[in-house]
Amino acid sequence: MEIDPFIFRLSIFILSIFVGYYVVWSVTPSLHTPLMSVTNAISSVIIVGAIIAALANSSGSIFETSNIFGFLAIVLAAVNIFGGFLVTQRMLQMYKKKKK
Amino acid sequence: MMSANLSALFYLVSGILFILALRGLSSPETSRQGNYFGITGMTIAILVTFFSVGNFGTGFIYVLIFLFIGGSVGAFIAFKIPMTAMPELVAGFHSLVGLAAVFVAISAFLQPEVFNLGSSGNIKLASLIEMSLGAAIGAITFSGSIIAFLKLRGIMSGAPITFKGQHLINLFLGIIILFLIYYLCRSQLSNIFWSIVLISFLIGVLLIIPIGGADMPVVISMLNSYSGWAAAGIGFTLENSALIITGALVGSSGAILSYIMCKGMNRSFFNVILGGWGATDQTSSSQTKEQKPVKNGNADDAAFLMKNASSVIIVPGYGMAVAQAQHALREMVDALKKNGVKVSYAIHPVAGRMPGHMNVLLAEANVPYDEVFELEEINNDFANCDVAYVIGANDVTNPVAKSDPQSPIYGMPILDVEKSKSVLFVKRSLSPGYAGIDNDLFYRDNTLMLFADAKKMTEEIVKSL
Numbered sequence: 001m002e003i004d005p006f007i008f009r010l011s012i013f014i015l016s017i018f019v020g021y022y023v024v025w026s027v028t029p030s031l032h033t034p035l036m037s038v039t040n041a042i043s044s045v046i047i048v049g050a051i052i053a054a055l056a057n058s059s060g061s062i063f064e065t066s067n068i069f070g071f072l073a074i075v076l077a078a079v080n081i082f083g084g085f086l087v088t089q090r091m092l093q094m095y096k097k098k099k100k
Numbered sequence: 101m102m103s104a105n106l107s108a109l110f111y112l113v114s115g116i117l118f119i120l121a122l123r124g125l126s127s128p129e130t131s132r133q134g135n136y137f138g139i140t141g142m143t144i145a146i147l148v149t150f151f152s153v154g155n156f157g158t159g160f161i162y163v164l165i166f167l168f169i170g171g172s173v174g175a176f177i178a179f180k181i182p183m184t185a186m187p188e189l190v191a192g193f194h195s196l197v198g199l200a201a202v203f204v205a206i207s208a209f210l211q212p213e214v215f216n217l218g219s220s221g222n223i224k225l226a227s228l229i230e231m232s233l234g235a236a237i238g239a240i241t242f243s244g245s246i247i248a249f250l251k252l253r254g255i256m257s258g259a260p261i262t263f264k265g266q267h268l269i270n271l272f273l274g275i276i277i278l279f280l281i282y283y284l285c286r287s288q289l290s291n292i293f294w295s296i297v298l299i300s301f302l303i304g305v306l307l308i309i310p311i312g313g314a315d316m317p318v319v320i321s322m323l324n325s326y327s328g329w330a331a332a333g334i335g336f337t338l339e340n341s342a343l344i345i346t347g348a349l350v351g352s353s354g355a356i357l358s359y360i361m362c363k364g365m366n367r368s369f370f371n372v373i374l375g376g377w378g379a380t381d382q383t384s385s386s387q388t389k390e391q392k393p394v395k396n397g398n399a400d401d402a403a404f405l406m407k408n409a410s411s412v413i414i415v416p417g418y419g420m421a422v423a424q425a426q427h428a429l430r431e432m433v434d435a436l437k438k439n440g441v442k443v444s445y446a447i448h449p450v451a452g453r454m455p456g457h458m459n460v461l462l463a464e465a466n467v468p469y470d471e472v473f474e475l476e477e478i479n480n481d482f483a484n485c486d487v488a489y490v491i492g493a494n495d496v497t498n499p500v501a502k503s504d505p506q507s508p509i510y511g512m513p514i515l516d517v518e519k520s521k522s523v524l525f526v527k528r529s530l531s532p533g534y535a536g537i538d539n540d541l542f543y544r545d546n547t548l549m550l551f552a553d554a555k556k557m558t559e560e561i562v563k564s565l
Contacts, residue, residue: 030447033190045142048145081170
């Protein structure tokens with residue numbers, strides 16, 4: 001019997017939770033705020049779905065309701081991507097060692 | 101058009117780059133590189149999507165325009181936002197991820213053909229479950245984060261809003277959602293889908309209003325986690341590994357942070373989520389205590405004490421953030437160092453309004469990160485330190501957490517400020533902290549209270565040093 005592709009995705013999902021678990025425990029507590037802002041930025045990879053939704057034109061028009069939701073999602077995700085990565089960068093620039 | 105297999109491989113690459121982005125945060129030196137990994141991963145994911153859709157007509161131009169609009173707004177915010185506003189910024193950003201997840205789910209529900217999920221009115225069962233879960237969690241993340249944002253921004257009072265039967269209502273609504281998802285799978289009716297989204301928005305609001313201001317670190321971490329699970333739900337719907345990996349990473353990251361924050365308060369996650377801590381214990385701070393004598397000092401006394409000390413530990417709290425006293429504090433420390441005083445900083449895990457809040461503020465004020473220590477690293481040093489300078493912190497120093505099993509904060513790990521030879525408390529009044537309990541330290545012989553705004557007092561100390 002063939003394995004349902006869903007099982008493969010589920011495997012990726014569960015393994016990623018474990019990877020996340022170990023990676024996040026190794027994050028130093030002083031960088032917990034940048035951790036939140038960067039996780040926020042990367043979770044905006046949901047823009048991938050938004051782009052597909054926006055560009056779909058099964059009916060010939062690109063301004064069907066579903067496209068519009070796609071475009072709105074692009075704007076929201078883009079705010080997050082740029083805002084998230086840039087504010088993380090700004091924060092990380094501030095962490096400096098003692099001047100010798 | 102790019103083949104589905106090739107694009108899947110590229111999505112895997114961006115997933116791995118996101119893992120490396122988080123890995124980089126294990127130390128400040130590697131963190132900046134990690135951020136570049138994250139940016140690269142995101143760029144790959146977006147480009148691959150363009151190529152795999154392969155539609156470079158007018159729609160593509162619009163996508164670029166909207167991307168540009170969103171990107172400029174995001175960049176503008178990122179450069180303008182003051183570091184003290186970071187908690188509300190993060191809450192605001194979470195709400196956007198949540199809403200974007202809802203929109204993508206709606207779009208997939210309206211046009212399932214585009215995502216290979218079957219046809220309208222005949223969507224695959226698994227996809228339907230995945231997208232409605234994604235939409236529900238996304239909606240909870242959105243409205244919950246909006247409430248958190250309003251509370252952190254001070255637009256809404258930070259006090260817990262509780263009413264009778266609150267938790268029963270939430271439970272009831274949660275069950276309704278599950279029931280509706282089941283019904284949606286059977287009927288495919290769009291009205292059911294819309295109801296799921298609407299009720300989830302409501303749950304998000306109800307879930308966050310009973311949680312008070314100082315519990316916000318847990319709330320923000322929890323919403324962070326939710327935004328991850330929402331992304332993963334959508335990732336399953338779209339069969340996209342980059343989204344699934346990222347969702348899992350973010351979900352577990354937020355969950356771990358919530359756990360760390362709860363442990364920092366010695367409370368269970370449910371105890372925090374069910375809310376209403378500060379609201380209940382106001383009566384326990386009895387009036388008899390307020391008549392106890394306190395030693396009241398001024399900036400000159402404080403300057404004298406610290407100048408003649410050999411080691412000083414600074415304990416910052418939310419009050420420092422409110423007063424924006426971090427720069428003045430750094431100046432004070434510089435002056436002390438010139439006098440040969442050894443200075444370090446002690447950070448409690450739940451100091452401030454989000455995980456790592458104090459560290460960012462101190463970093464902003466150019467405090468080197470190797471002078472800043474976590475609770476376990478520094479707690480033994482209080483016994484050998486001459487002066488503890490507590491600026492805007494209260495509950496996290498309260499020795500009652502160790503001595504009184506009746507106290508609501510009993511068992512919470514605290515900074516052992518009381519072991520240092522003398523304690524300086526910068527505070528506006530004797531009022532109790534968030535937990536609503538009196539702090540014994542205020543009345544001890546070796547404690548000097550400095551009643552003033554944290555920033556003003558610190559600046560005055562700098563002057564008299």
